Amino acid sequence: MKRTAFIIGLGLIGGSIALAIRKEHDVRILGYDIHEEQLKMAQSLKVVDEACHSIEEGVKQADLIVFATPVSITTELLADLVHFEMKSGAIITDVGSTKRKIYKQAECLSEKGITFIGGHPMAGSHKSGVEAARAHLFENAYYIITPSPDADARAVIQLQNWLKGTKATFIEMSADQHDHLAGAISHFPHIVAASLVHQVAKLEEKDPLVSKLAAGGFRDITRIASASPVMWRDILLQNKDSLLHLLEAWMEEMGEVKSLIEEENEVDIFTYFEEAKAFRDGLPVKKKGAIPSFYDLYVDIPDHPGVISDVTGILAQHKISITNIRILETREDIMGVLRLTFRSEDDLEEAKVHLGHHMYDTYRI
Numbered sequence: 064m065k066r067t068a069f070i071i072g073l074g075l076i077g078g079s080i081a082l083a084i085r086k087e088h089d090v091r092i093l094g095y096d097i098h099e100e101q102l103k104m105a106q107s108l109k110v111v112d113e114a115c116h117s118i119e120e121g122v123k124q125a126d127l128i129v130f131a132t133p134v135s136i137t138t139e140l141l142a143d144l145v146h147f148e149m150k151s152g153a154i155i156t157d158v159g160s161t162k163r164k165i166y167k168q169a170e171c172l173s174e175k176g177i178t179f180i181g182g183h184p185m186a187g188s189h190k191s192g193v194e195a196a197r198a199h200l201f202e203n204a205y206y207i208i209t210p211s212p213d214a215d216a217r218a219v220i221q222l223q224n225w226l227k228g229t230k231a232t233f234i235e236m237s238a239d240q241h242d243h244l245a246g247a248i249s250h251f252p253h254i255v256a257a258s259l260v261h262q263v264a265k266l267e268e269k270d271p272l273v274s275k276l277a278a279g280g281f282r283d284i285t286r287i288a289s290a291s292p293v294m295w296r297d298i299l300l301q302n303k304d305s306l307l308h309l310l311e312a313w314m315e316e317m318g319e320v321k322s323l324i325e326e327e328n329e330v331d332i333f334t335y336f337e338e339a340k341a342f343r344d345g346l347p348v349k350k351k352g353a354i355p356s357f358y359d360l361y362v363d364i365p366d367h368p369g370v371i372s373d374v375t376g377i378l379a380q381h382k383i384s385i386t387n388i389r390i391l392e393t394r395e396d397i398m399g400v401l402r403l404t405f406r407s408e409d410d411l412e413e414a415k416v417h418l419g420h421h422m423y424d425t426y427r428i
């Protein structure tokens with residue numbers, strides 16, 4: 064008899080987890096989503112084998128239960144689990160971007176002998192929905208798990224075995240530490256990205272040219288502002304304390320930057336950027352961390368007709384897929400830069416070698 068996994072919430076992350084589980088296990092995957100069309104789509108994309116019409120229906124059959132709903136919903140749904148029949152030895156986990164409130168809510172499960180181990184794959188995208196789900200979404204990313212101090216070590220290992228198809232690196236920490244760190248490197252940057260977009264949107268009311276000019280750096284730093292507002296509303300509400308501290312610290316720092324500009328303090332303004340650059344340049348690239356797992360390779364390209372098809376042709380010849388391609392700069396008479404995004408570190412390294420053989424200069428940032 065095949066083991067059964069049950070995924071609740073068949074969006075980007077629930078779908079990607081289901082695909083990653085199937086890659087490594089001969090398993091029956093059940094799914095439930097409150098939105099009928101997501102459920103149907105998940106079935107037609109073969110992300111799940113069977114659709115359940117209620118959470119209770121899936122829970123009683125499952126060896127692994129994964130909550131992949133927005134964090135406020137996960138918190139609510141966990142409370143219902145105590146009323147449901149469950150297989151002995153079943154493991155329950157979640158993928159939410161916040162952990163403290165979910166961990167607190169799950170205490171009522173451990174009191175009943177039900178195993179809950181919280182989790183958060185630290186990779187994803189600004190896209191939503193099962194159509195965007197990919198088995199390799201979490202490859203090389205960190206996958207944080209937040210077991211309670213008295214969690215059964217065997218259950219923690221079993222969970223990692225269930226999820227080994229993610230090819231992520233598991234790391235354990237407390238829910239408090241998770242929220243503190245994720246607040247700084249993931250949640251707070253979303254507030255900043257959204258605020259930058261608001262600032263430009265206000266300016267556009269006075270000068271519509273501004274959004275036409277908003278290219279390059281502005282687009283890069285605000286990409287995450289295109290993510291799901293429901294998901295991010297919930298994250299902010301669930302990590303309120305960490306985010307309020309971060310906001311205070313940020314406003315204080317902006318006050319200091321303001322003074323440096325008012326005083327035209329050349330030395331300290333230079334140092335501000337120099338120190339930020341040194342820290343940013345020193346962030347791990349190969350070992351993917353909190354920064355999501357994008358494999359970007361930059362290629363210097365001469366301004367010459369046919370150069371892009373030459374680059375893509377070399378990759379196609381060696382059967383290397385690219386997930387994204389973008390020309391960052393082309394002006395007359397100067398070299399342009401092409402940004403190629405790959406699915407994995409191996410693809411990127413291989414591309415580097417083959418492009419190098421054809422005299423292309425490549426680098427990572």
Ligand SMILES: NC(=O)C1=CN([C@@H]2O[C@H](COP(=O)(O)OP(=O)(O)OC[C@H]3O[C@@H](n4cnc5c(N)ncnc54)[C@H](O)[C@@H]3O)[C@@H](O)[C@H]2O)C=CC1
Binds near residue numbers: 191298
């Ligand atoms: N998007 C990302 O990059 C990442 C998201 N996460 C976390 O993963 C979780 C899911 O996010 P995504 O997959 O991106 O969102 P999504 O919007 O793609 O999927 C969420 C799914 O949950 C379903 N849902 C909502 N309420 C429900 C309910 N009451 N019962 C059953 N299903 C319900 C929705 O219909 C939707 O299909 C969130 O907790 C998020 O914090 C974690 C890592 C990365």
Ligand SMILES: O=C(O)C(=O)Cc1ccc(O)cc1
Binds near residue numbers: 160184185187249
């Ligand atoms: O789109 C991006 O780069 C992200 O920031 C993805 C992301 C979103 C939420 C998470 O909890 C983890 C990763």
